[in-house]
Amino acid sequence: DSGVTQTPKHLITATGQRVTLRCSPRSGDLSVYWYQQSLDQGLQFLIQYYNGEERAKGNILERFSAQQFPDLHSELNLSSLELGDSALYFCASSPGQVNTGELFFGEGSRLTVL
Amino acid sequence: AQSVAQPEDQVNVAEGNPLTVKCTYSVSGNPYLFWYVQYPNRGLQFLLKYITGDNLVKGSYGFEAEFNKSQTSFHLKKPSALVSDSALYFCAVRDGMNYGGATNKLIFGTGTLLAVQP
Numbered sequence: 001d002s003g004v005t006q007t008p009k010h011l012i013t014a015t016g017q018r019v020t021l022r023c024s025p026r027s028g029d030l031s032v033y034w035y036q037q038s039l040d041q042g043l044q045f046l047i048q049y050y051n052g053e054e055r056a057k058g059n060i061l062e063r064f065s066a067q068q069f070p071d072l073h074s075e076l077n078l079s080s081l082e083l084g085d086s087a088l089y090f091c092a093s094s095p096g097q098v099n100t101g102e103l104f105f106g107e108g109s110r111l112t113v114l
Numbered sequence: 115a116q117s118v119a120q121p122e123d124q125v126n127v128a129e130g131n132p133l134t135v136k137c138t139y140s141v142s143g144n145p146y147l148f149w150y151v152q153y154p155n156r157g158l159q160f161l162l163k164y165i166t167g168d169n170l171v172k173g174s175y176g177f178e179a180e181f182n183k184s185q186t187s188f189h190l191k192k193p194s195a196l197v198s199d200s201a202l203y204f205c206a207v208r209d210g211m212n213y214g215g216a217t218n219k220l221i222f223g224t225g226t227l228l229a230v231q232p
Contacts, residue, residue: 105157
């Protein structure tokens with residue numbers, strides 16, 4: 001158990017809909033990272049938050065947004081969903097300050113768009 | 115830009131035999147390299163990392179990796195494979211780009227599926 005909690009584990013929705021994925025980082029970790037894993041794109045970095053502020057941005061679509069709250073949990077919002085958004089979405093956390101440490105990953109949220 | 119490459123989509127090995135999963139990297143500056151494992155329908159689990167020091171790094175579950183600067187490689191190895199080692203393995207490098215603050219963002223390779231036959 002990495003200590004990173006993601007909900008929901010599975011989500012099935014229709015095209016055009018909006019969903020919210022939630023992540024609780026390990027206790028004490030200030031940074032949260034979101035990744036998307038799909039068969040054709042592999043593991044793609046979406047966005048990082050550090051202590052409530054956006055810190056790094058990857059190939060995140062404009063239909064997607066994220067935020068980190070004062071209690072350090074984070075939410076990834078996906079809107080106007082398309083079939084191609086079906087993927088496994090991972091959240092990871094780290095202590096925050098640049099260090100040599102690894103990222104700790106949650107179990108992921110599997111999104112299926114029908 | 116930092117990147118890693120995993121040239122093999124799949125590696126097949128018999129139980130009890132040594133295994134190697136290959137990874138090469140391209141970085142500017144000193145590389146911070148990682149190996150993760152993903153079991154079916156699970157998240158990524160950290161195996162080991164190279165930051166500096168000894169080129170042979172030991173990690174979880176009996177895995178080790180050898181950092182080779184001249185060949186820009188960071189291959190994952192295990193002396194004796196187990197069926198339970200069958201999983202998807204990812205090599206990763208820390209992105210050294212400065213976003214104006216703290217980031218340990220990792221860039222992942224495409225993954226190598228390890229299949230260990232009994």
